[in-house]
Amino acid sequence: MRIFLVGMMGSGKTTLGRQLATQLGYTFVDLDEYIERREGKSIAQLFEQEGQEQFRLKERQALEAVVQEYDQAVIATGGGAPCFLDNMQFINRSGKSFFLDVPVEELVNRLLNSDLSVRPLLAGKSTEELNHFMTKTLSERLWFYRQAHYTLSGNIQTSEALLTLINYI
Template identity: 35%
Template structure:
């Protein structure tokens, strides 16, 4: 079983993935970290030096590689991963995967991003007062892909252990 966590940046995918990994005793993989190790460069450096198109191609290659593996794991995607290169179709058509959309409000995402904006290439150059509108528009554009997940999990006003517990319960009660 491959458990795929998706959603907008700062929706908690990595934090939930790590907690879920502990609960289910399954390895956790962060797709961005996986890409960074394969390219020996940070996501920001890849965006700056090679551009977003290059990054999206590598991201899709790494996702395919992971989905084709035989082992079980929990995978957190980058915020844009489901929206490019037919990646969501790959996830949907993978017989051994379940996907979870961590649905998080614009307000919550803005509160999380405000102190780490410079570490996020997509929003690094956005003025903080313009961030809510940018995020709302981005989520609107991406929601078509996010909503294709097997399950939607609302994350607002929940702590990491609650969200991971909710996902674990779904997985463990799956017929």
């Protein structure tokens, strides 16, 4: 089974995904890291040099490649991945999807405690700008995220809670 984790930046897709993959004995794939290895450039460089539209095409190609390459994997998508092209439908056809639904306030707190320079859409934003951006972006993306097969809500999510949910599927 392929398990796709979708949600906003800072929702814990990579952290929970790594833990869950270990618990299941699956391969863990962070889609952004996969793209960086494949392209030989950072996500920030791809955005800067090629633009968001070209990046989204590369992101889709990476999604397709990961699905071809792995039958048993936990895949942490980038925050925007489900929202472009028909990626959310592709994700849902290719495995089980889980939306990590974390309140904006918690997302902002987590992001402020990370290196924003590695996130092209957030680099250089003040706390107020970050809060506004995350609120606006979440409202735009929620329609896509809610198409996930399952939703795990709240600001305290664990790989054990995900594993319990997966065991009931």
